[in-house]
Amino acid sequence: MTRQMHLTVQLISGYGLEPAAWRWPGIDPASFINADVFVKAAQTAERGRFDALFLADTPVLSTDVATAPPQQALEPIVTLTAVARETERIGLVATSSTTLNHPFTVARQFRALDLVSQGRAGWNAVTTSHPGALLNYGTGVPSRGERYERAHEFIAAVMALWGSWEDDALIMDKEAGRFADASRVTPVGLAGRHVASRGPLGLPPSEQGQPVVFQAGGGLNGLRLAGRFANAVYNNPFDIPSGVEHAAAVAQAASTYGRSPDHMTVFNGIITSVASTRKEALERREQLDALGDLETKVAYLGQQIGVPLSIEDIDKPVHQSLLENARANPADPRSPLALELAGEGLTVRRILAHGTMNYHPVALGTPDEVADILQRWHEAGVGKGFNINPDATDGLEHFVDEVIPILQERGLFRREYAGTTLRDHLGIPRQNGLPAGYGQHVGAAS
Amino acid sequence: MTRQMHLTVQLISGYGLEPAAWRWPGIDPASFINADVFVKAAQTAERGRFDALFLADTPVLSTDVATAPPQQALEPIVTLTAVARETERIGLVATSSTTLNHPFTVARQFRALDLVSQGRAGWNAVTTSHPGALLNYGTGVPSRGERYERAHEFIAAVMALWGSWEDDALIMDKEAGRFADASRVTPVGLAGRHVASRGPLGLPPSEQGQPVVFQAGGGLNGLRLAGRFANAVYNNPFDIPSGVEHAAAVAQAASTYGRSPDHMTVFNGIITSVASTRKEALERREQLDALGDLETKVAYLGQQIGVPLSIEDIDKPVHQSLLENARANPADPRSPLALELAGEGLTVRRILAHGTMNYHPVALGTPDEVADILQRWHEAGVGKGFNINPDATDGLEHFVDEVIPILQERGLFRREYAGTTLRDHLGIPRQNGLPAGYGQHVGAAS
Numbered sequence: 001m002t003r004q005m006h007l008t009v010q011l012i013s014g015y016g017l018e019p020a021a022w023r024w025p026g027i028d029p030a031s032f033i034n035a036d037v038f039v040k041a042a043q044t045a046e047r048g049r050f051d052a053l054f055l056a057d058t059p060v061l062s063t064d065v066a067t068a069p070p071q072q073a074l075e076p077i078v079t080l081t082a083v084a085r086e087t088e089r090i091g092l093v094a095t096s097s098t099t100l101n102h103p104f105t106v107a108r109q110f111r112a113l114d115l116v117s118q119g120r121a122g123w124n125a126v127t128t129s130h131p132g133a134l135l136n137y138g139t140g141v142p143s144r145g146e147r148y149e150r151a152h153e154f155i156a157a158v159m160a161l162w163g164s165w166e167d168d169a170l171i172m173d174k175e176a177g178r179f180a181d182a183s184r185v186t187p188v189g190l191a192g193r194h195v196a197s198r199g200p201l202g203l204p205p206s207e208q209g210q211p212v213v214f215q216a217g218g219g220l221n222g223l224r225l226a227g228r229f230a231n232a233v234y235n236n237p238f239d240i241p242s243g244v245e246h247a248a249a250v251a252q253a254a255s256t257y258g259r260s261p262d263h264m265t266v267f268n269g270i271i272t273s274v275a276s277t278r279k280e281a282l283e284r285r286e287q288l289d290a291l292g293d294l295e296t297k298v299a300y301l302g303q304q305i306g307v308p309l310s311i312e313d314i315d316k317p318v319h320q321s322l323l324e325n326a327r328a329n330p331a332d333p334r335s336p337l338a339l340e341l342a343g344e345g346l347t348v349r350r351i352l353a354h355g356t357m358n359y360h361p362v363a364l365g366t367p368d369e370v371a372d373i374l375q376r377w378h379e380a381g382v383g384k385g386f387n388i389n390p391d392a393t394d395g396l397e398h399f400v401d402e403v404i405p406i407l408q409e410r411g412l413f414r415r416e417y418a419g420t421t422l423r424d425h426l427g428i429p430r431q432n433g434l435p436a437g438y439g440q441h442v443g444a445a446s
Numbered sequence: 447m448t449r450q451m452h453l454t455v456q457l458i459s460g461y462g463l464e465p466a467a468w469r470w471p472g473i474d475p476a477s478f479i480n481a482d483v484f485v486k487a488a489q490t491a492e493r494g495r496f497d498a499l500f501l502a503d504t505p506v507l508s509t510d511v512a513t514a515p516p517q518q519a520l521e522p523i524v525t526l527t528a529v530a531r532e533t534e535r536i537g538l539v540a541t542s543s544t545t546l547n548h549p550f551t552v553a554r555q556f557r558a559l560d561l562v563s564q565g566r567a568g569w570n571a572v573t574t575s576h577p578g579a580l581l582n583y584g585t586g587v588p589s590r591g592e593r594y595e596r597a598h599e600f601i602a603a604v605m606a607l608w609g610s611w612e613d614d615a616l617i618m619d620k621e622a623g624r625f626a627d628a629s630r631v632t633p634v635g636l637a638g639r640h641v642a643s644r645g646p647l648g649l650p651p652s653e654q655g656q657p658v659v660f661q662a663g664g665g666l667n668g669l670r671l672a673g674r675f676a677n678a679v680y681n682n683p684f685d686i687p688s689g690v691e692h693a694a695a696v697a698q699a700a701s702t703y704g705r706s707p708d709h710m711t712v713f714n715g716i717i718t719s720v721a722s723t724r725k726e727a728l729e730r731r732e733q734l735d736a737l738g739d740l741e742t743k744v745a746y747l748g749q750q751i752g753v754p755l756s757i758e759d760i761d762k763p764v765h766q767s768l769l770e771n772a773r774a775n776p777a778d779p780r781s782p783l784a785l786e787l788a789g790e791g792l793t794v795r796r797i798l799a800h801g802t803m804n805y806h807p808v809a810l811g812t813p814d815e816v817a818d819i820l821q822r823w824h825e826a827g828v829g830k831g832f833n834i835n836p837d838a839t840d841g842l843e844h845f846v847d848e849v850i851p852i853l854q855e856r857g858l859f860r861r862e863y864a865g866t867t868l869r870d871h872l873g874i875p876r877q878n879g880l881p882a883g884y885g886q887h888v889g890a891a892s
Contacts, residue, residue, distance in 0.1 A: 022618075022625065029618040029625075033561045033649060035531070059550060061648040065615075065626040070648035075558035081527035082562060085481070104505060104582045105547070112521035115479045116528060136550045138642030169511075172468075172475040177737065179468065179475075180511040196584030202507040202516035203479060291623065 005378045005412055006265050006385040006426060008054040008093060009045045009396060013071050014038055016392035017271050017358075018285075020292030022069050024392040031393070032073045035082040041396055042083040042090055048400030049414050051425040052091030052122060054234075054267075054387060055079060056216075059100065060133040067293070077109050084117035091422035093122035093214060099147055100128050100137045103157035104197045110211045111162060111203045119207030119421035123158075124214035124234065125225070127151045146194075148221035153192035155213065155229045156434060160188040162210040163433020164200030180204075208421035209432035214267075218246075226264075227253025229435065231428045234387060236269040236360055238333045240380045243268050247383030258437045263428045266383025269360035270374070273391045274398040278365040285353040285364065288391055297352055304328070304335040304356065305342055314349050318342040334358075360389060367402035374403075375412060451824050451858055452711050452831040452872060454500040454539060455491045455842060459517050460484055462838035463717055463804075464731075466738030468515050470838040477839070478519045481528040487842055488529045488536055494846030495860050497871040498537030498568060500680075500713075500833060501525060505546065506579035513739070523555050530563035537868035539568035539660060545593055546574050546583045549603035550643050556657045557608060557649045565653030565867035569604075570660035570680065571671070573597045592640075594667035599638035601659065601675045602880065606634040608656040609879020610646030626650075654867035655878035660713075664692075672710075673699025675881065677874045680833060682715040682806055684779045686826045689714050693829030704883045709874045712829025715806035716820070719837045720844040724811040731799040731810065734837055743798055750774070750781040750802065751788055760795050764788040780804075806835060813848035820849075821858060 014031030015021040022029050031037040042053045055076040063071055076094030084092055092113060096106050106123065114121035127147040128134060134141055142150070169184035188199040215226040216234035226233050233250050237243035243266075251261035275281035289297065295311045302309030306329060307322040318326070323342060328335035338356040346354075355362030363373040374386060390396045407413035418424055423431075460477030461467040468475050477483040488499045501522040509517055522540030530538055538559060542552050552569065560567035573593040574580060580587055588596070615630035634645040661672040662680035672679050679696050683689035689712075697707035721727035735743065741757045748755030752775060753768040764772070769788060774781035784802040792800075801808030809819040820832060836842045853859035864870055869877075 020623075023620045023623060029620050030616075035562045059554065059648075061631070061646055064628065065631050066628040067623055067625055069625055073648040074561070075554050077523055078527045078555060078558040078562055081524045082531050085528050085531055100548070101551070102546070102583055105551075108505065109521050109524060112524040115520070116481045116524055132644070135644040137548055138637065138644075170476075174469045174475055177466075177469060177513055179513055179515055182510065182512040185507070185511050191584065198578070198581040198584075200507055202505075202519040 003411055004414060005374065005407070006051045006267070007388055007413070008052045008091070008267055008385070009041070009050050009388045009390070010054045010056060011038065011041055011393055011396070012389070013069055013073055014041070014393060015069065016395060017389040018288045018292065018391045019063075019068050020288055021392035023291040024288065024394070026394055027392060029069075032069045035074065035079060037393070038074070038079050039083050039086045041393060042087050044396050044400050046087050046090040048404040049417060050090055051385075052093045052422060053080070053083060054124070055094040056124070057095040058128065058130050058133050059097070060130055060136055062130070062132060077113060080113055080121070081116060084113065084120065089120070089417045089420060091120045091122055091212070091425055092117055093124055093212070093422075095124040095126055095216070097128040097133075098125050098151040098154035099142065100133065103154050103161060103195050107158040107161035107201055108203065111201060111206070114206040114208065114211045115203060119423070121206070121211040122214055122232070122422050123211045124216055125151065125155050125229070126216050144219075144221065148225065150194035151225055152228070153194050155225065156438075157188070157190045157192070157195055157197050159210065159213070159229065159434045160190050161197060161199050161201045162205070164188050165204045167205055167209070167432055170204050205432045208423040209430040212422050212426060212428070223249055223253040226250055227257045227259065231263055231265070231426060232385070233264065233266045233383070234269065235266050235383070237382070238361060240377055240382065243377060243382035244380055247381060250383060257435075259435060264383070265385040265426055267385035267387040268377065268382050269387045269389060271355060271358050271360045271362045271389045271391060272370055272395055272399055272403070273362060273364040274367055274370050274395060274402060276366065278369060281364040281366070282350060282353045285355070285362075285391065286349055289349070289352055297357060298348055300357055301338060301348065301352060304332055304338040309348060315347050317345045317347055367406055370399075370403050371406040371410070374407065375410065378412065449857055450860060451820065451853070452497045452713070453834055453859070454498045454537070454713055454831070455487070455496055455834045455836070456500045456502060457484065457487055457839055457842070458835070459515055459519055460487070460839060461515065462841060463835040464734045464738065464837045465514050466734055467838035469737040470734065470840070472840055473838060475515075478515045481520065481525060483839070484520070484525050485529050485532045487839060488533050490842050490846050492533050492536040494850045495863060496536055497831075498539045498868060499526070499529060500570070501540040502570070503541040504574065504576050504579050505543070506576055506582055508576070508578060523559060526559055526567070527562060530559065530566065535566070535863045535866060537566045537568055537658070537871055538563055539570055539658070539868075541570040541572055541662070543574040543579075544571055544597040544600035545588065546579065549600050549607060549641050553604040553607035553647055554649065557647060557652070560652040560654065560657045561649060565869070567652070567657040568660055568678070568868050569657045570662055571597065571601050571675070572662050590665075590667065594671065596640035597671055598674070599640050601671065602884075603634070603636045603638070603641055603643050605656065605659070605675065605880045606636050607643060607645045607647045608651070610634045611650045613651055613655070613878055616650050651878045654869040655876040658868050658872060658874070669695055669699040672696055673703045673705065677709055677711070677872060678831070679710065679712045679829070680715065681712050681829070683828070684807060686823055686828065689823060689828035690826055693827060696829060703881075705881055710829070711831040711872055713831035713833040714823065714828050715833045715835060717801060717804055717806045717808045717835045717837060718816055718841055718845055718849070719808060719810040720813055720816050720841060720848060722812065724815060727810040727812070728796060728799045731801070731808075731837065732795055735795070735798055743803060744794055746803055747784060747794060747798060750778055750784040755794060761793050763791045763793055813852055816845075816849050817852040817856070820853065821856065824858065
């Protein structure tokens with residue numbers, strides 16, 4: 001069982017990861033406001049036995065809408081509730097900011113989602129540093145220290161509110177007129193420097209107790225939050241060694257706070273482009289690139305390898321005279337790959353197709369090749385999980401129909417869900433309230 | 447058409463209005479966490495051509511859970527999203543507080559609900575003064591002035607955010623790669639004393655433009671908010687004259703701010719208990735009462751009419767010797783009715799069954815009698831709308847199957863929906879952004 005990996009899927013407004021995916025054949029250009037698209041994708045992912053659908057979220061319009069749809073537009077609680085009603089097993093994970101919200105609202109909305117989905121909700125608790133998102137909430141950019149101090153208080157308050165309605169409090173004896181054991185429904189009375197809430201919540205635990213807490217965002221502060229509170233972490237390494245390093249740090253952080261590293265899954269962001277042949281996968285990516293802003297991409301590739309490049313160079317290899325002076329830009333960890341591909345004599349278009357400026361590593365090729373890549377990362381010890389970002393949303397079907405069966409055959413992925421809740425999928429125990437032993441480790445926080 | 451009334455329905459956690467309704471035969475005692483109950487009720491109300499399902503909301507656990515379920519527990523955005531996916535026409539209205547939330551969240555969640563429901567959302571914008579709800583949000587009780595000043599800024603900010611994405615901004619031309627007209631998607635940059643938001647929102651208008659704004663809560667401050675921003679108002683009069691008075695004040699408030707009184711509907715809260723005979727309706731109410739805390743009710747009836755009463759008196763008329771000194775308690779507008787019924791020699795149990803201490807007037811009796819009551823109020827000019835509160839949720843089916851056809855026959859209620867959006871049902875025009883002429887009347891606010 002421990003050999004098996006965990007998978008979530010992310011769709012970015014329903015189109016898929018590539019910015020121009022909204023123009024891809026078969027993709028509904030109105031996906032960003034169409035809940036049906038998310039429901040259908042979640043049903044596909046559920047057929048593939050994914051652990052969860054994941055909606056990242058930064059509440060700001062950061063794309064240029066002249067040429068690209070808003071990202072993460074349809075509000076996640078609304079989207080996931082729609083999905084919850086029309087799926088049965090797949091987990092439902094959304095980001096909600098500890099900087100911009102109030103714990104009572106987050107505790108209540110995620111618990112409601114957890115109840116409506118019979119125990120399938122997850123909350124990715126992140127701090128917000130995006131200036132535009134902060135301005136939408138009428139505030140400036142808090143310091144990193146402030147953000148994480150608030151995040152700590154915030155997550156503790158949410159978990160305490162969840163725990164304010166204990167297991168087995170519900171009685172619901174109509175004959176006797178006894179609704180609940182009131183001694184098991186009690187205020188939390190938390191008051192910190194940043195947030196306070198009295199409680200109790202008006203909602204009892206779900207089938208999994210409380211939603212699974214995910215953490216994302218790096219640095220020591222992030223690790224402390226993960227170690228103290230989370231059962232899952234989103235990470236975006238560009239290569240295996242940094243993935244392994246982060247997974248080890250997450251496990252260590254859990255141990256530091258007296259929690260089991262076995263109850264931690266690190267989900268590594270991966271983009272997938274699957275086709276019948278490796279060549280077709282590259283061509284698919286070239287076609288997606290061609291629908292977007294190639295000019296900017298070519299210019300940026302030039303910066304990655306330290307040579308001047310423009311759109312006219314798109315179908316030629318980087319000229320030998322330029323290659324002699326090329327060097328990988330140390331500010332961008334993806335630059336060595338770009339330089340290597342240029343050195344192999346690929347055209348600029350083909351270099352780009354390899355994903356040299358994508359936010360995540362690109363697993364491209366045949367279903368077997370994509371499975372190989374995931375297996376290599378997995379067996380290296382990157383933390384058991386992947387957050388799959390299909391290049392365009394139709395890629396999810398290819399992944400489910402072609403890659404998943406290979407992973408299953410290799411014993412790397414479940415054939416059936418073992419249980420019904422997200423906690424079941426992740427192999428973590430029921431929890432309702434703060435982690436056991438939370439009080440003992442409070443000192444370690446500061 | 448102007449003869450017709452408008453109807454919303456409210457279920458109070460899915461059980462119905464009476465506190466003991468959770469114990470009523472056929473009612474699921476877990477309704478407060480069961481979205482299916484709300485979906486089914488909404489489908490029933492849609493069959494009856496109701497304008498909307500309404501979820502009032504105060505985010506606090508205010509019942510004694512030993513004997514009664516939490517009220518308004520399942521979070522409204524989650525509940526209404528579930529309902530939206532499984533209904534087609536009925537409006538979806540929820541309360542959300544201007545005191546406890548941030549405009550960006552409210553603007554985004556209600557617009558998402560409006561999009562997912564194809565233009566059926568409504569937002570009941572209220573201030574919060576409940577100390578427990580405020581403590582859940584870590585804050586004390588603001589003054590009435592502060593609350594309403596913030597409410598004003600808050601609603602303006604939400605409407606401005608809705609308007610930040612103009613009509614016809616969406617292009618979605620996949621061939622040309624033009625997603626939207628960026629000149630029609632612009633920041634709002636609102637900054638007041640209480641709330642600020644830059645925007646723009648990442649979501650375009652729905653089929654009705656933006657959600658319908660409802661207002662609730664009395665006094666001059668409430669009227670000003672209604673007059674300036676709302677198209678619908680919730681009011682809870684105990685008798686026709688105060689209902690008429692409030693409806694006139696609402697119409698006047700709209701005119702004051704240059705808005706049409708014809709585009710205002712006042713929904714008056716009414717409890718319904720429908721049965722084959724008036725006697726059966728009273729017996730139904732007695733049975734519901736018997737499942738609750740009769741002791742407290744009897745004692746309170748004593749206070750209403752100024753005589754000592756206890757549970758032992760329940761099946762007797764109020765004794766003649768007591769009646770001689772009885773007087774209606776001036777602090778409770780329902781007291782004259784209680785005194786009148788006592789004077790008629792009804793037993794204490796039967797007096798209570800008339801709803802002498804209910805939060806709304808009780809329309810009880812045969813379908814014809816209930817229709818008569820609604821017609822009488824309606825024709826007196828209470829503002830065209832009723833918020834129907836069935837005593838227990840099964841009462842909604844009686845109302846839809848038995849009362850609605852009578853209202854239709856009398857020409858007092860629609861037989862079919864005329865349109866698809868909540869604005870269509872209410873007969874109000876499309877709106878996206880602040881009301882026309884908003885700027886001209888800002889001075890009138892203070």
